[in-house]
Amino acid sequence: MAASGAPAIVLRGINKHFGPVHANREVSLTVPAGTIHGIVGENGAGKSTLMSILYGFYQADSGEIEVAGEARRIASPEDAIKAGIGMVHQHFMLVDVFTVLENILLGAEGGPLLAGGLAAARAEVERLERDYGLEVDPDAVVGELPVGLRQRVELLKALYRGAGILILDEPTGVLTPQEADRLFEILRSMRERGVTIILITHKLREIMAITDNVSVMRAGEIVAERATAETTREELAELMVGRPVLLRVEKTAARPAEVVLQARDLTVIDDKGVVRVDHVDFTLRAGEIVGIAGVSGNGQSELLEALSGIRPLDGGELVVHGTTITPERPRDAHHMRALNLAHVPEDRQRMGLVPAFQAWESAILGYQDDPQYTGPVFLKIGAIVGDTTAKMARFDVRPAEPLLGSANFSGGNQQKLVLAREIERQPEILLVGQPTRGVDIGAIEFIHRRLIEMRDGCCGVLLVSVELDEILSLSDRILVMFEGRIVGEVPGAEADARTIGLMMANAMPDEATVAADG
Amino acid sequence: MASTTAKLPVWADVVLLPLINVALAFLVSGLLIAALGQDPFEATWILVRGAFGYEESLGYTFYYTTNFIFTGLAVAVAFHAMLFNIGGEGQAYIGGLGVGLACLALDQSLPFILLLPICIVGAALFGAAWAFIPAYLQAKRGSHIVITTIMFNFIAASVMVYLLANVLIKPGQMSPESREFASNAWLPFMHEALAWFGIEVARSPLNLSLVWALICCVGVWALIWHTRWGYEIRSVGSNVDAAVYAGIAPARIIIIAMCLSGGLAGFVGINEIIGVQHRLLLDFSAGYGFTGIAVSLMGRNHPVGIVLASLLFGALYQGGAELSFENPAFTPDLVVVIQGLVVLFSGALSYMLRPTLERLFQRFAAPALVEA
Numbered sequence: 001m002a003a004s005g006a007p008a009i010v011l012r013g014i015n016k017h018f019g020p021v022h023a024n025r026e027v028s029l030t031v032p033a034g035t036i037h038g039i040v041g042e043n044g045a046g047k048s049t050l051m052s053i054l055y056g057f058y059q060a061d062s063g064e065i066e067v068a069g070e071a072r073r074i075a076s077p078e079d080a081i082k083a084g085i086g087m088v089h090q091h092f093m094l095v096d097v098f099t100v101l102e103n104i105l106l107g108a109e110g111g112p113l114l115a116g117g118l119a120a121a122r123a124e125v126e127r128l129e130r131d132y133g134l135e136v137d138p139d140a141v142v143g144e145l146p147v148g149l150r151q152r153v154e155l156l157k158a159l160y161r162g163a164g165i166l167i168l169d170e171p172t173g174v175l176t177p178q179e180a181d182r183l184f185e186i187l188r189s190m191r192e193r194g195v196t197i198i199l200i201t202h203k204l205r206e207i208m209a210i211t212d213n214v215s216v217m218r219a220g221e222i223v224a225e226r227a228t229a230e231t232t233r234e235e236l237a238e239l240m241v242g243r244p245v246l247l248r249v250e251k252t253a254a255r256p257a258e259v260v261l262q263a264r265d266l267t268v269i270d271d272k273g274v275v276r277v278d279h280v281d282f283t284l285r286a287g288e289i290v291g292i293a294g295v296s297g298n299g300q301s302e303l304l305e306a307l308s309g310i311r312p313l314d315g316g317e318l319v320v321h322g323t324t325i326t327p328e329r330p331r332d333a334h335h336m337r338a339l340n341l342a343h344v345p346e347d348r349q350r351m352g353l354v355p356a357f358q359a360w361e362s363a364i365l366g367y368q369d370d371p372q373y374t375g376p377v378f379l380k381i382g383a384i385v386g387d388t389t390a391k392m393a394r395f396d397v398r399p400a401e402p403l404l405g406s407a408n409f410s411g412g413n414q415q416k417l418v419l420a421r422e423i424e425r426q427p428e429i430l431l432v433g434q435p436t437r438g439v440d441i442g443a444i445e446f447i448h449r450r451l452i453e454m455r456d457g458c459c460g461v462l463l464v465s466v467e468l469d470e471i472l473s474l475s476d477r478i479l480v481m482f483e484g485r486i487v488g489e490v491p492g493a494e495a496d497a498r499t500i501g502l503m504m505a506n507a508m509p510d511e512a513t514v515a516a517d518g
Numbered sequence: 519m520a521s522t523t524a525k526l527p528v529w530a531d532v533v534l535l536p537l538i539n540v541a542l543a544f545l546v547s548g549l550l551i552a553a554l555g556q557d558p559f560e561a562t563w564i565l566v567r568g569a570f571g572y573e574e575s576l577g578y579t580f581y582y583t584t585n586f587i588f589t590g591l592a593v594a595v596a597f598h599a600m601l602f603n604i605g606g607e608g609q610a611y612i613g614g615l616g617v618g619l620a621c622l623a624l625d626q627s628l629p630f631i632l633l634l635p636i637c638i639v640g641a642a643l644f645g646a647a648w649a650f651i652p653a654y655l656q657a658k659r660g661s662h663i664v665i666t667t668i669m670f671n672f673i674a675a676s677v678m679v680y681l682l683a684n685v686l687i688k689p690g691q692m693s694p695e696s697r698e699f700a701s702n703a704w705l706p707f708m709h710e711a712l713a714w715f716g717i718e719v720a721r722s723p724l725n726l727s728l729v730w731a732l733i734c735c736v737g738v739w740a741l742i743w744h745t746r747w748g749y750e751i752r753s754v755g756s757n758v759d760a761a762v763y764a765g766i767a768p769a770r771i772i773i774i775a776m777c778l779s780g781g782l783a784g785f786v787g788i789n790e791i792i793g794v795q796h797r798l799l800l801d802f803s804a805g806y807g808f809t810g811i812a813v814s815l816m817g818r819n820h821p822v823g824i825v826l827a828s829l830l831f832g833a834l835y836q837g838g839a840e841l842s843f844e845n846p847a848f849t850p851d852l853v854v855v856i857q858g859l860v861v862l863f864s865g866a867l868s869y870m871l872r873p874t875l876e877r878l879f880q881r882f883a884a885p886a887l888v889e890a
Contacts, residue, residue, distance in 0.1 A: 310762050334765025343763070351763045356756040361749065366764040368746045378744050 006069030008033040008165050008196035009054070014063035016049055023049040024060070025220040031165075031213075033068070036187060036197045038207040038228070041217030042240055042412070042440030047200050050217070051167050054198075055087045056080040067165070086158025087167040092150050096143030101125060103142055104157050121160070128159050133189055147296060148179040155186070165196045170438075172206060176295045177468060177501040184210045202441065204233040205469075216240055241442045249448045252456070254476040256285035260321070260429050260460040261307070261341075267315030268299075268306045268484075276302035278484035279316065286428065289451065289461040291475030291492070293468060295504050299484035300464045301346055304433050307462070308343035309336035320429065337366055339429075342422035346433030346464065348411075352418040355407035359397075362406040363388040363421050395420040396446065412443035419447060423454060430454055433464045448474060468497055468504075482506040526876055532823060536816050536864055538871055540830065543863040547856045556847050568840025569833035575840065577708065577722020583825075583832030584724070584789045585610075587731040589810025590828055591738050592645075592783035594819040596663075598742055599775035600755035605652060605667025606783040607807025608674030609645040613784020615678065616644025617791040618798030622686070622696060625703040633703055637792055638730070638785070645784020646777040648674060653776030657769035663776070671807070682800055696798040705793045725793035727785070734782060735821035741778075751775050783807060809857075812865030827864070834860060 009031040016024040023046045031037045041047045052058045054065065056074040065072050067083045074080050080087070094103050101118060104125055110117040125138055136145070136152045145153070151171065158166055168187075172180040187197055187210060199211060207214050208228060216224040216239040224239045261284040268277035276299045284290050294300050305311035307318065309325075309332045318325040320339045325331050333343070345351040353362035364373050364384055373384050388402040395416045397409070406414065415435065422430065432451065436444045451474060455461050465471050471478055475492040480503040488503045526535075548558035569579045589606045596603035603609075620640040624633055652666035682694040708724040742748035753761040754771040761768055790802040809831055816830075817823025838853035863870075 308763075309765070332765050332767065333763055337765060345763055347759075350757070351759045354753055354757045354760045357752070365753070365760060368749050368764065374746045378740070379746055379749060381744065 006033065007031055007066075008035075008068060009198070010064075010066035011050070011054070012064040012066075014050065014053060014065075015061045016046075016053060016058060017061055022220050024053070027063070027217075027220075027222055029215060029222060031196060031198060033196050034191060034194050035212040036191055036199060036210055038199045038201065038211035038214040039217060040200075040202060040204065040207055040214060040236060040240055042202075042442060045217040045240070045440075046220040047217045048169065049220075051087070051169065051198070051200060054080065055085060055167060081161050081163070084162055084164040085167065086161060086163025086165070088151065088154040088158060088169065088171060090170040092154055094142050094150060094153060097141065099139050099141055100136055100145075100153050100156075101138040103153055104138075104160050106157075108161060124160060125156060128156055131193065132159065133186055134159075148175055148182070151175070151183065152186075159195075164194065165198070166190070167198045167200070169200045170202070171199070172201070172203065176504050177497060178505055179295075180206070204236050207236065208233060218242060237441055240440075249445075249452060249473045251452045251474075254288045254455065256288040256476070257458060258286055259283050260286050261462070262319040263307070263316065264319070265316030266303070266306065266313065266318060268302045268311055269314040270302065276484050277306060280481075280484070280486050282479055282486060282489075284429065284460040284462050286460045287455060287458045288476040289455050289463055289474050289492075291471035291478045292462065292464045292481055293471045293478055293500050293504055294466070294481035296466045298481045298504075300466075300481050301433070302484075303481070304343070304346065304431055304462075304464050307336075308341065308345075308431055309333040333366065334369075337425075340425075340427050341429040341431065342425050342427035343431040344415075344418055344422050344433060344435060346437070348414050348418050353406045353414060355405070357406050358403050359392075359406055359409065359417060360385045360388040360402040363391060363402070363417060365421065367421070367425070391420040391424060392417070394424075395450075410440075411438035412440045415439050415447065416443060419450060423450060426457075426459075428459055430459050430461045431464075432461060434466065435463070436465075436467065436470060468500060472497060472500070480504055526872070526879055530875065530879065532818050532820075535872060535875060536818075536823075536827075536868070538875075539816070539864040539868060540860060542871075543856075543860040546863075547859050550855065550859075551848075551852075554847065554852070556845070561841060561845075561848060564841050564844050565834075565837035567837075568844070569837035573720035574722050575836055577720060577724040578836040578839075579829070579832045580708075580728055581722060581724040581789070581794070581832070582835040583828045584728045584731045584793075585786050585806040586809060586813045586828035586831045587735065587825060588785040588789070589783050589806050590813030590817060590824040591734055591821065592779045592781075592807075593810045593814035594817070594821075594824060595738060595742070595751075595782060596775055596779040597814060597819050598748070598755045599751045599771055601653075601656070601772060601775060601779075602664050603649065603667055603776065603779045603783075604664050604811065605649060605670045605780070605807070606810045607803050607805070608667070608671035609648045609780040609783035610786035610807045611671075611674045611678055611803040612648040613641040613645035613781075614787030614791045614802055615681070615798065616640035616642075616784060617787040618686070618696060621699040621703040621792060622798070625700040628702075630702045630704075634705070634792075637703070638788060641784040641787040642781035643784075645787070646781040649776045649780025649783075650773065653773045653780075656776075657772040678800060682798065686798055694800055698797045699792070701796075703792055704796055705788065707793075723794045725789065727789035727793045730785065730788060732825075734785065735825060738782070739821045747774065783810070809861065812861040815868050816864040831857075831860070 007030045011027060011029040014024050014027040027050055039047045049058065053060045056076045056079050059075060065074055072083050074083060095106065101121060105117055105121050122138060129135055134152045134156055136149050142150060142153060171183060175183060191197060201207060211228045214226050214228050214236065215222050216236060218240060263280055263282050266277055266280040267275065270276050280303065292300050302311060306313055312330050313325065313327045315327060320341060323339055349355060353365060367373060373380055385402045389400065392400040392402065397413050397416045409417065435447050435451065439447065451461055463474055472495055478490045478492055478495050478500060479486050480488040480500060482504065487506055490500065551558040551561050568575055570576060589610060592606045593603055617637045617640050620636050624636065648670060652663055652670055655661035655666050656663040686696045687694055688697040705725050705727060708726065709719045709721050711726055712719050742752065750766045750771055753764060753766055754768045758768055786803060786806055791798060795802060813824055813827040813831055816827040834857050838857060841848045842850045842853050
């Protein structure tokens with residue numbers, strides 16, 4: 001900040017290749033000091049690569065980096081930290097069993113003995129918390145903090161290391177709308193104190209709400225730069241995808257038919273003995289989309305896993321097609337599939353596919369026993385590859401190469417592969433978790449249309465998503481989960497983000513004024 | 519993780535890297551030999567000639583290779599389910615017990631053609647049973663497979679000493695060995711088998727077990743990559759959550775993979791007991807189970823790689839024996855050191871040079887790839 005007037009970051013002619021892929025092509029970017037700069041782009045557009053180059057995870061093949069007016073060579077995250085650049089990752093890099101203070105100190109202990117460093121750190125952290133409004137108890141154990149507070153710990157970590165430039169990668173993915181608003185306040189107060197912030201996001205609403213300038217990336221290039229005040233969501237979406245995009249899903253009114261899935265008093269307890277799903281009752285009918293809204297970690301994941309047979313029930317019962325599943329009569333995922341229930345899991349990398357498998361192998365996951373895919377002994381590899389190729393064509397999976405490793409597809413294409421696998425079975429019940437997490441706008445549109453089509457084809461769709469916009473635009477009925485319980489049900493047509501947001505924080509409308517002020 | 523595998527071309531990963539590792543092991547061995555005042559080039563020459571130079575030596579090399587194929591495959595199958603089976607030694611030992619018991623019980627009454635399948639089944643069953651207990655403990659109780667399989671090696675050794683010293687010993691002799699089996703239990707030697715076709719080769723312990731080992735290679739290849747059981751094993755091995763999601767029970771797969779692994783290790787008993795020794799005795803597993811770990815690591819858990827790595831270790835065993843025979847300065851201990859260095863570099867340190875190689879490839883090969 002000493003070189004007054006010099007931009008915080010200047011990138012010139014950055015190129016980066018991964019094998020034959022040109023991930024960054026002649027990227028030039030100027031971020032004025034003390035501004036919030038948004039970078040938007042579809043998955044695989046190269047925005048994460050660009051930020052990884054800036055933070056020293058990768059080396060550019062060519063190009064220059066200037067930080068605060070000085071040419072820098074950033075070969076590692078240490079170099080980036082020395083240059084005053086901090087990064088908050090989408091997935092937090094925290095040690096759960098350490099306290100907040102210990103986490104902040106990690107890597108900056110300042111000597112072999114912790115005591116001195118801890119005392120000095122405490123004073124500094126308390127100053128930072130005051131200055132930036134980042135309240136969090138320094139002695140709390142990180143694993144016990146809600147996500148919103150963990151994110152503050154990440155911010156504190158970066159500030160503690162003297163970062164004057166912060167890169168935030170999809171920071172609101174795990175937050176409630178209220179928590180996100182709170183984060184934006186913090187970011188604004190940081191900007192006032194001269195911190196430069198680069199925000200990577202795919203949520204255009206956030207770009208509009210908080211950034212000063214925005215750069216749009218497509219296919220490795222920066223295709224547009226705008227002052228936020230002079231652009232619109234529609235324009236940005238079109239620039240990202242390269243064609244006009246429908247941001248709102250068009251659908252007709254639902255025609256719910258018979259009940260296909262009924263949960264009564266459903267209870268799930270996790271390995272640590274914590275009640276994750278707490279006496280939940282609901283029904284799902286054919287021909288409707290029921291959305292489950294909630295802040296990540298309020299039992300939605302466990303509910304999905306219990307419904308799909310991955311996790312055993314600890315109480316209550318589940319009726320699917322006249323089959324009753326109770327803790328005494330459990331059914332595993334294999335049996336649930338046999339009941340014509342398909343499941344698009346929340347985390348495709350962890351559960352939806354096997355990254356080490358080729359695409360055709362991931363494309364039969366869960367159906368590997370189907371006579372269509374296997375003989376008495378050998379897999380019908382030719383048939384599976386053909387089938388996968390056809391699915392890839394119908395779901396526009398790119399590249400349409402069934403022999404490519406599952407991990408080599410972008411997030412959106414992995415998701416389309418998983419959706420193709422589950423949807424093409426023509427299930428009567430479709431459980432969908434986070435269908436568009438980390439998926440680019442073009443693919444979101446496609447995925448949403450497919451889900452509506454499934455509904456119109458008389459499938460009962462249960463949608464779990466932390467994207468409130470997604471829940472609002474797709475659901476015919478919305479259930480809100482908080483701490484394992486269903487705390488409210490709202491017809492889709494009557495729902496609005498504010499009410500649902502307050503329900504998600506378990507601050508019901510009558511207490512809303514108090515919660516909003518506090 | 520994905521990016522680390524994508525950085526190296528496949529050929530560099532599966533061919534170049536192992537070759538560099540072996541070369542390094544030989545380099546260090548050479549320095550060691552030079553430090554002892556001997557000529558490393560002469561030693562290398564003796565070793566290579568001792569392993570491949572004449573018919574008899576080739577026979578010995580292939581005979582050792584056979585054992586390494588079995589134990590290497592055993593480690594590989596478990597590894598595809600992400601299980602580190604350190605118990606190949608004990609499973610091979612107990613597999614041999616299965617073969618021996620079958621022969622002692624039936625060699626008077628059954629012809630070879632019926633006895634052989636029983637021996638094969640006996641080796642597999644006993645080896646599998648020895649692997650089943652650690653597998654069960656891992657699957658149902660979470661006891662770590664590395665710890666339990668190591669323990670089971672010791673238990674196997676003690677059981678064999680007890681049985682041979684007290685139960686199976688031929689009455690009236692001092693050494694803890696069973697009686698010799700009747701000759702209808704003997705698996706033909708390769709020189710005998712080839713003689714049926716009029717091909718004369720020198721006598722060696724090499725026997726038809728090699729054919730069975732190669733059949734097992736094809737079987738493992740087909741199982742792992744072309745059947746749904748292999749599919750399920752690999753699912754559990756590389757992403758347990760996805761496997762559970764797919765309705766696969768990891769506990770079942772752990773037990774199946776370990777039993778297959780134990781069964782394969784047990785086939786060492788075929789080569790040793792009815793192939794060479796024709797009696798049950800102590801210590802015939804001779805470290806093959808442990809070396810199998812290095813074989814599998816070096817062979818990248820693929821049957822083709824395992825055959826090549828087995829050949830290398832077979833050559834080292836045979837060439838090393840020749841080395842200490844030809845020149846008393848190369849004591850058997852030194853040969854063990856050389857073998858140990860190869861195990862160290864191609865097994866334990868197999869990924870040591872990988873980052874360096876990746877950097878070299880990024881610098882020199884990657885731009886060329888892009889231009890192409």
